[in-house]
Amino acid sequence: MTGALPLPEAGTDCAPVLRERGQREVFCGLTGIVWLHRKMQDAFFLVVGSRTCAHLLQSAAGVMIFAEPRFATAIIEERDLAGMADCHEELDRVVDRLLERRPEIATLFLVGSCPSEVIKLDLAKAAERLGAKHAGSTRILNYSGSGIETTFTEGEDACLASLVPAMPVEPADAAPSLLLVGSLPDIVEDQFLRLFAQLGIESVGCLPARAAADLPAVGPNTRVLLAQPFLGETLRALQDRGATHCCAPFPFGAEGTTAWLKAAADAFGVDEMHFNRTVAPGRERAKRALEHQRERLAGKRISFLPDSQLEVPLARFLAAECGMAPVEVGTPYLHRAILADELPQLPANTRLSEGQDVDRQLDRVRADRPDLTVCGLGLANPLEAEGLSTKWAIELVFSPIHGFDQAGDLAELFARPLRRRDVLEV
Amino acid sequence: MQLAVWTYEGPPHVGAMRVATAMEGVHYLLHAPQGDTYADLLFTMIERRNKRPPVTYTTFQARDLGKDTAQLFQDAARDALERFRPQAMLVGASCTAELIQDDPAGLAENMQLPCPVVPLELPSYQRKENWGAAETFYQMVRHLADTEVEPRRGDVALVNILGPTALGFRHRDDVREIRALLDTLGIEVNLVAPLGASPADIARIGAADFNIVLYPETGEEAARWLERTFGQPAIRTVPIGVGATRQFIHEVAELAGVDPQPALDDDTSRMPWWSRSVDSTYLTGKRVFIFGDATHAVAAARVASEELGFEVCGLGCYNREFAREVRAAAKVYGFEPLITDDHLAVEEAIAAAQPELVLGTQMERHIAKRLGLPCAVISSPVHVQDFPARHSPQMGFEGANVIFDTWVHPLVMGLEEHLLTMFREDFEFADEAGASHLHAHAPQHRAPVVSSEVETGEDAPGRGLSTTLETNGDAGLWTDEAERELKKIPFFVRGKARRNTELFAANEGRARIDLDTLYDAKAHYAR
Numbered sequence: 032m033t034g035a036l037p038l039p040e041a042g043t044d045c046a047p048v049l050r051e052r053g054q055r056e057v058f059c060g061l062t063g064i065v066w067l068h069r070k071m072q073d074a075f076f077l078v079v080g081s082r083t084c085a086h087l088l089q090s091a092a093g094v095m096i097f098a099e100p101r102f103a104t105a106i107i108e109e110r111d112l113a114g115m116a117d118c119h120e121e122l123d124r125v126v127d128r129l130l131e132r133r134p135e136i137a138t139l140f141l142v143g144s145c146p147s148e149v150i151k152l153d154l155a156k157a158a159e160r161l162g163a164k165h166a167g168s169t170r171i172l173n174y175s176g177s178g179i180e181t182t183f184t185e186g187e188d189a190c191l192a193s194l195v196p197a198m199p200v201e202p203a204d205a206a207p208s209l210l211l212v213g214s215l216p217d218i219v220e221d222q223f224l225r226l227f228a229q230l231g232i233e234s235v236g237c238l239p240a241r242a243a244a245d246l247p248a249v250g251p252n253t254r255v256l257l258a259q260p261f262l263g264e265t266l267r268a269l270q271d272r273g274a275t276h277c278c279a280p281f282p283f284g285a286e287g288t289t290a291w292l293k294a295a296a297d298a299f300g301v302d303e304m305h306f307n308r309t310v311a312p313g314r315e316r317a318k319r320a321l322e323h324q325r326e327r328l329a330g331k332r333i334s335f336l337p338d339s340q341l342e343v344p345l346a347r348f349l350a351a352e353c354g355m356a357p358v359e360v361g362t363p364y365l366h367r368a369i370l371a372d373e374l375p376q377l378p379a380n381t382r383l384s385e386g387q388d389v390d391r392q393l394d395r396v397r398a399d400r401p402d403l404t405v406c407g408l409g410l411a412n413p414l415e416a417e418g419l420s421t422k423w424a425i426e427l428v429f430s431p432i433h434g435f436d437q438a439g440d441l442a443e444l445f446a447r448p449l450r451r452r453d454v455l456e457v
Numbered sequence: 458m459q460l461a462v463w464t465y466e467g468p469p470h471v472g473a474m475r476v477a478t479a480m481e482g483v484h485y486l487l488h489a490p491q492g493d494t495y496a497d498l499l500f501t502m503i504e505r506r507n508k509r510p511p512v513t514y515t516t517f518q519a520r521d522l523g524k525d526t527a528q529l530f531q532d533a534a535r536d537a538l539e540r541f542r543p544q545a546m547l548v549g550a551s552c553t554a555e556l557i558q559d560d561p562a563g564l565a566e567n568m569q570l571p572c573p574v575v576p577l578e579l580p581s582y583q584r585k586e587n588w589g590a591a592e593t594f595y596q597m598v599r600h601l602a603d604t605e606v607e608p609r610r611g612d613v614a615l616v617n618i619l620g621p622t623a624l625g626f627r628h629r630d631d632v633r634e635i636r637a638l639l640d641t642l643g644i645e646v647n648l649v650a651p652l653g654a655s656p657a658d659i660a661r662i663g664a665a666d667f668n669i670v671l672y673p674e675t676g677e678e679a680a681r682w683l684e685r686t687f688g689q690p691a692i693r694t695v696p697i698g699v700g701a702t703r704q705f706i707h708e709v710a711e712l713a714g715v716d717p718q719p720a721l722d723d724d725t726s727r728m729p730w731w732s733r734s735v736d737s738t739y740l741t742g743k744r745v746f747i748f749g750d751a752t753h754a755v756a757a758a759r760v761a762s763e764e765l766g767f768e769v770c771g772l773g774c775y776n777r778e779f780a781r782e783v784r785a786a787a788k789v790y791g792f793e794p795l796i797t798d799d800h801l802a803v804e805e806a807i808a809a810a811q812p813e814l815v816l817g818t819q820m821e822r823h824i825a826k827r828l829g830l831p832c833a834v835i836s837s838p839v840h841v842q843d844f845p846a847r848h849s850p851q852m853g854f855e856g857a858n859v860i861f862d863t864w865v866h867p868l869v870m871g872l873e874e875h876l877l878t879m880f881r882e883d884f885e886f887a888d889e890a891g892a893s894h895l896h897a898h899a900p901q902h903r904a905p906v907v908s909s910e911v912e913t914g915e916d917a918p919g920r921g922l923s924t925t926l927e928t929n930g931d932a933g934l935w936t937d938e939a940e941r942e943l944k945k946i947p948f949f950v951r952g953k954a955r956r957n958t959e960l961f962a963a964n965e966g967r968a969r970i971d972l973d974t975l976y977d978a979k980a981h982y983a984r
Contacts, residue, residue, distance in 0.1 A: 054533065055516045059492025079458075081552040081581060086467040087495045093840075105458040109582045112556075121458040129460065145490045145553035149522070178492025179519040179553070390540055409497030409509065416507030 048365060053388025056409055057338060057363055058091070059178030060186025061144060065092045066429060067190055067239070068101045070214040073137040074243040076102040077129065078176070079122065079154060080144030101136070103129070107146055118152050119160075126161050126171075136169055138243035140190060143175035170197065170244075182363040184261040184339045184428065187214060191238055194246060195268035198238075201250030208234035209295055210247060210274065212266070213259030216431040217241070223258075223282075223434060226292060229309045232299045238265070249274050254298045256291070258282065258433060260373075261340040263366045280372040281344035282433045283441060284352040285317035290372070313435035320439025321352055327446045329354030331402040334395075337361040337387050338407055338424040345405075345427065345441075347376045353442050357381045358399045361392065403449060420448050463800045463820055465775035465838060469579035470551045471496050472589025476597065476675075477547055478510040478623035482655040483597075484543035488530050488561050489551035491516040503841050504624055513537040515554075527559045531568055538570060545601060545656035546570065547593065549577030573656065575600045585798075587674040587750070587776050590622055594651050595678035601656050606663035608687060614644045614713035617665040617689070620676025621652035626753070626837040627851045628652060631671060634853035635696065638706065641720045644713050651675075663687040667712050671695065671852070673752055674776060697756035699728055699857045700763055726854035728861045732765055740865070744953060746771035746812035748795065748803055748821050749836025751779030753851070755786040757816050757835045760860060762790070771795065771810040773803065775818075800824070811952035814868060819843075831867035934959065936971045943975065957982045 061084055064076045078084050085104035092100065105125045110116045122141075130136060139161075141154045154173040162171040174193040176186040191212065201208065209232050211223065220237060227235045236247025251273035255266060260281055270276065279294030280287050289310055296306045333355050335342040342362045349355040359382040367374070377383070384392070389410075396404055396419065404414055404421045411421040422445055432441040470487060477485035478500050487493070493514055500510045515533045517526045538546065548561040562576030575596050579589050609615045618635060621628035632649055639646060647665040648658045668683055668691040670676045680691040690712060696705035703721060710717035731737065745767040747757050751774040761767040773795030774783045780796045787794035795806050804824045807815060815825040815832040819839050825832030834843055835851075850856040935943070946954050954975075961978035962970050 053516075053536070054494075054514050055491050056494045056497070057491060058495055059490070061492070062495075081468065082461075082464055082466075082585065083468040083470075083493065083552050083581070085461050085464045086471065087492070089463055090495060090499060100462060103460055103462045106461050107458060107582060109580075111458055112582055116458075118458075125458050125460050145492070146556060148519070149553055149556045177519075178490040179517065179522065182491065390536070407498070408502050409494055410501075412501045412505060412507055413509045 047383070049382065049384040051384060051386045051388040051391065054390065055182075055363070055387045056336070056389040056407055057387070058183040058407070059087070059145070060176035060181025060183065060189055061087060061142065061178075062091050062183055063176060063186025063190060064088065064102045064142065067187055067214060070241065071138070071239050071243040072101075072241060073135070074101060074140060075129070075133065075136040075138070076140045076142055077126065078102070078104040078142045078144055079147045079152060080104055080107065080142075081146045082106055084144045084146075101133075107150075112150065118150075119157055122152075122157055123161065123164075126165075130165060130169055134168070138170045138172065139165075140193070141171065141173040142190075143173065143177055145177040145179050148175060148177045148179060172197065182337075184259070184341075185264075185364070187259070188262050188264045191262065191265040192268045194239065194243070195249070195265065195272065198246045198272070199248040201248040201252055203250065205248070205250065205252050206234060207252045207254060207299060208236060208248070209299070210236045210238060210249065210253050210255050210269070212238045212255055212257050212262055212269070214239050215258055215433055219431050219433050219437060222436055226309065226313070227295065230292070230296055230299070230301050230306065232295060232301070251275075254295070256295050257369065259341075260344055260366065260369055261364075263364075263369060266369065276368075278368070278371055280347070280376070281341075283344055283348040284438045285314050285321060285435065286352055287344065287348055288317065288433070288435050288438070289314050310435075317435040317438035321442055324439065324442035324446045325353050327449060328442060330356065331449065332356045332358050332399070333403045333405065333445070334359045334399060334401040335361050336389075336392060336396075336404065336406040336410065336424070337363040337384070338405070339428055340364060340366070341427055342405070343370050343373050343377070343383075346381065347373050348441070349445060350378050350381075351376060352438075353445070355445075358401045359384060359392075359395060361385075361387065363387070403445060405445075420452050422448050461799075464585075465798050465800070465818065465820065466586035467496070467499075468552055468581050469584045469586060469589025469592070470549060470577075470581065471499070472586040472591070472675075473547060473549060473577055473579060473593040474500070474510055474512055475586070475590045475622040475624050476593040476651045477512060478506070479621070479651040480511075480597075480654055480656075482544035482657070483511060483547060484537055484541045484545075485510075485512045485547040485549070486530070486534050486537055486561070486565070487512055487514050487549060487551055488526070488554035488559060489514045489516065490553045491518055493551050493553075499624055503839075504844050505841070506623070510623075511541065511543070513541075517554075522557065526554075526557060527564055530559060530561060530564050534565060534568060534570065538572065543572060543656075545573040545575060545597075547575050547577055547597070549579055552581035555579075555581050573601060585776070588778060590675040591678040594619075594622075594675060595682060597651070597656075597659060598662060598679045599682055601659040602662045602683075602686070603660040604663065604686060606661055606687075608666050608689060609647075609664050610666060614667070614715070615647045615665045616644055616709075616713075617647050617662055617668045617683075618649040619668050619670050619680055619691075620672030620674070621649060622672075622675050623652070624837070625652075625672065625675070626839055626843065627849060627856075628672070630848050630850035631852040631856065633848070634850040634855055635669070635671065638696075638702075638720050638723075638853055639709070641723070642706070642710055642713065642715050642717070644709065644715065650679075663689075665689060667691065669709070673779065673782075674750055695752055695756050696852045697753070697856060698760035698764055698860070699726060699854065701756060701759060702853050702857065723854050726857060728764065728854070728857040731858075731861050737765075737865075740868070741766045743767045743814055743868070744770040744810070744812045745814045745816060746807050746810050746821075747835070748773045748775070748807075748815075748817040750774055750776050751783050753836035755782055756851075758786055758790065760857070761816070761864075764857070765861070765864065767814070770812050771806055773797065773806070804828075811956050813950075813953070814864065816864065831869075833864045833867055934962070934968075934970055936969060939970050939972050939975050942972055954979070 143154050158171045158173040172193045174189040249272045253274035254277050255274045256277045277294045277298045279291045282288040282291040346357040346360045361384040365385040411423045414421050431437045477483050500506045515529050548565045565574045668680050670680045683689045694705045696702040706717045706720045745761050747754050754774045758769050769790045772787045775798045783794045800820045816835045818836050822832050849859050958978040
C-alpha cells in the first residue's frame with residue numbers, strides 16, 4: 032500500500048511523493064463548523080449524525096458551546112435506523128423546532144456525517160424540501176463534513192462549494208471583479224481589502240461573506256484568488272460558473288503575501304511601480320517582524336504531519352523566510368494545481384507525503400528527530416514525552432496568520448515551543 | 458432524532474477507550490471512519506497522558522465502502538498485533554462501522570490471532586459512554602478471568618478495587634486514598650481494575666475475597682458477574698464524605714474480619730471540625746442544587762445535608778442507568794429528582810430552584826456562571842482543570858477535606874455576608890460589586906448612592922443573579938412598593954426571599970404581594 036511515485040508533471044517540481052494509507056490521525060470535516068459559524072454570523076450548522084459527531088463538536092469547540100452557538104447535532108437514534116421513524120419526517124420536525132426557536136437564522140446548513148452518508152440519508156433532497164417550506168425566511172443548503180469524505184479543513188471547502196450555486200449571476204458586461212475565497216479572521220480580511228483598494232482593484236467580494244445572506248456575484252469576469260489551499264472543490268464550482276483562477280502562492284510571510292497580491296495585481300493590470308509602492312510598507316514591516324524570529328528558527332529542522340493542507344505553504348514560508356529545513360512535509364491531500372506556485376519553492380530534499388499511516392510516519396519522525404514536529408493534539412503530548420518538541424497544528428487554523436502584519440505572529444507560533452523548551456529548567 | 462448541542466456523555470466506544478487506556482498490555486482495534494481519532498485528544502489533552510491511547514482505528518474512507526473495509530480491518534489487526542504485541546485485544550465498531558455490518562468479532566475470530574480477543578458489542582444508537590465502559594470492563598473480566606482460581610481466604614483479606622478508569626473524575630487520587638485506608642486496616646489489594654491492570658492481572662481476579670466497587674457506573678456490571686462466578690461479595694458504599702467513609706470502613710472491616718478502629722481514628726480528617734467551627738455557621742440551610750453522574754450526585758447530597766448543613770433543593774443525574782439510586786436518595790429530601798441528559802432542562806430546573814450553590818459538572822459550571830450563581834464541580838464531564846496536578850481525591854477523609862474547601866470556596870464568606878448586609882448602601886457593597894474574592898465579578902466602580910426609584914430599572918445590564926432570577930417571577934404579582942423593599946434584601950438571599958414570598962402568597966391565596974405579604978412571609982419562614 033506504500034510506495035513513492037514520481038510526480039506526473041516533472042519539471043514543475045520533481046520531488047517524489049510518498050503516498051501512504053493506513054490509520055489516519057486527522058479530524059473530519061465537521062470540525063470546520065467551529066470556525067465557519069464564527070465567520071458567518073447569520074448561518075446555523077445542523078449536523079445530522081450520531082452522538083459521536085456531537086461529542087466531537089463539543090470537544091473541538093470547548094467552551095464556545097455555551098455562547099448560544101449556531102451549531103447543533105440532530106442525533107440519529109435507534110428508532111430512526113430501525114425504520115420506526117421516517118428519517119425525513121424526523122429531520123423536518125427537528126428543523127421546524129430549531130427555526131421556531133431561532134427565527135434569525137438566514138441560512139441553515141444541513142451537514143452530512145459518516146452515519147448519515149452510510150445510511151444514505153438524502154440531505155440534498157431534504158434541503159430542497161425544507162428550503163421550499165421555509166422560502167423567504169431561511170435558505171437551506173447541505174454539504175458533507177463526514178470523515179469518510181472530508182479531512183478537517185475540507186469541511187470548509189465542502190461548505191463554500193455548497194454556497195457557490197446560490198451566488199448571484201454577475202452581469203455579462205460587468206467590470207472584472209476579484210473574489211477572495213476562504214474564511215479569514217475579520218481583521219486579516221480587512222487588511223487585504225484595504226490593500227486591494229489601494230492597488231486600485233475596486234470590485235472585491237469575499238466568500239464566505241460575513242453574512243451568508245450577502246453572497247457576492249460570480250461570472251466570467253470574476254477572478255478567483257484563494258486565501259487557503261484547501262479549497263479545490265470550491266474553486267472547481269466557481270470555475271464551472273465561468274470564474275478564472277489567479278494561481279498564486281499563499282499569503283504567508285513577506286514574500287508569500289507579496290506574490291499573492293502580485294497575482295491579483297497582474298490579473299487587474301495594476302502598474303508595476305504602483306504595486307511596489309503600495310506593498311512596500313507592509314512588506315518591510317513583515318520583514319522586520321520576521322527578523323526577530325529568524326534567529327531562533329534558522330537551521331532548525333521541521334516535520335509536518337498531515338492535518339489541514341496548510342503544510343506545504345507553511346513549510347515553504349518557514350524555509351524561504353525563516354531559514355528552517357523541512358524534513359518531511361505531510362499533507363492529507365496534495366492539490367497540485369492549487370500548489371503549483373508553492374511546490375517548486377520547497378527545498379529540493381524535502382520529503383513530501385500524502386495521506387498517512389500514522390505509526391509508520393511516527394517511526395520516521397523518531398528516526399529523523401526534527402527540532403520541531405507539527406502535529407495534532409492526539410500526538411503532541413506523547414511526542415513531547417519522547418523528547419520531541421511539537422507545535423500543535425490546529426492553532427494554525429484558528430489564529431490570524433495570513434498577510435504582512437501577521438507574518439511575525441506566524442513565525443512566533445513556531446518559535447514559541449522552541450523558546451519554551453529552552454526556558455524550562457524542570 | 459434528538460437535537461443536541463451538549464452531550465453529558467460520549468458514545469459507548471469512548472467508554473471502551475477509557476477502559477483500554479486505563480489498562481496495560483491491552484490494545485483496542487476500533488473499526489471506525491477517518492476522524493473518530495478525535496477521541497484520542499480527550500486522553501492526551503484533558504487527562505494529559507504522555508502516551509497515545511492504545512487504540513488502532515481502521516479509518517476507512519468513502520472509497521473503501523462496499524468492498525474492502527473488512528480487509529482493512531484484518532490488515533489493521535495484523536499490523537497492530539505485530540507492532541504493539543498486546544496480551545489481549547479488544548475489537549469493536551464505532552457508530553458508523555456498526556451500520557456497515559462488518560462484524561469485527563467474527564473477522565477477528567477467523568484470523569485466529571495469537572492472543573485473547575475480546576469482542577465488544579456496543580450499540581451506539583442506544584447506549585452511551587458510561588455503559589460502554591461498564592460493558593467493556595465486564596467483557597474483559599468475563600473473557601480473561603481464570604475461573605480455576607479460587608478466593609485465597611488467607612489470614613489477611615485480599616480485595617479487588619473495581620471501577621477506576623482513564624478520564625475518570627479524580628479516579629487517580631481516589632485509588633490512592635482507598636489503598637492507604639486498606640493498608641491501615643491490614644487488607645491486601647489483589648488488583649485495581651481497569652486502571653493500571655493488565656490482562657494477566659485480570660486472570661487472577663478470582664483470588665480476592667471480596668470486591669470494592671468504587672464507581673458503580675463502570676464497575677457494577679463486572680462485580681455482579683464476579684459475585685456469581687467466584688462468590689465474591691461486593692462493598693457498594695461509595696466512600697465520599699466523612700459519614701460514607703466511616704460506613705465504608707465498617708463494612709470493609711466486617712467482611713475482612715478486622716478491627717475498623719485504626720482507620721476510623723485517622724486524624725487527617727479535618728472536615729468535621731471545620732464544619733463545626735463557628736466560621737461555618739452561616740452555611741446552615743444554604744440551598745444547594747446537585748447534578749452529575751448518579752454516584753457523585755447521591756454522595757454529594759448526603760455530604761451537603763449531613764456534613765455541611767446545607768439544604769438540598771434539587772438533585773439529579775444524566776445517566777438513566779442509575780436513575781433508581783437517585784430516586785431513592787431524592788425521596789429523603791422530599792422531591793422528584795431530575796433525570797435528564799438535556800442541559801437545557803437542567804438549566805431550567807436550576808433557575809426555578811433558585812439555589813445559593815450549584816454542585817455539578819462542567820455544564821452546570823457554565824449554567825451557574827450564566828445565572829450568576831456560585832458553583833463547584835463534583836462529577837464528570839470535566840475540563841482539563843479538573844485533572845489537577847495536586848493530590849485531590851473525593852473519597853476517604855482527605856477527599857472530605859478537599860470537598861469542604863472546594864464547595865465553600867465559591868460562596869461569599871460569612872463575614873463578607875454581614876458586611877454586605879450592614880453596609881449595603883456603600884458602593885463597594887452594591888449588588889453590582891458582587892463578592893470581592895470571586896473573580897467572576899470584578900468590582901465595578903459606579904456612582905455611589907442610587908435612589909430606590911432609579912434602582913427599579915429592570916433593564917440594567919450585567920446584574921448577574923439579581924436580573925436573571927428576578928425576571929423569573931411574575932412581574933404583575935408584586936406591588937411596586939414590595940418590589941422595592943425586596944431589592945433592599947442582599948442579592949444573594951433575595952432569590953430565596955422572592956421564592957418563599959411567592960410560595961407563601963400562593964398558599965394563602967393572596968393575589969398581590971404587598972409589603973404586608975412580604976413581611977408575613979418572612980415571619981412564616983423565620984427560623
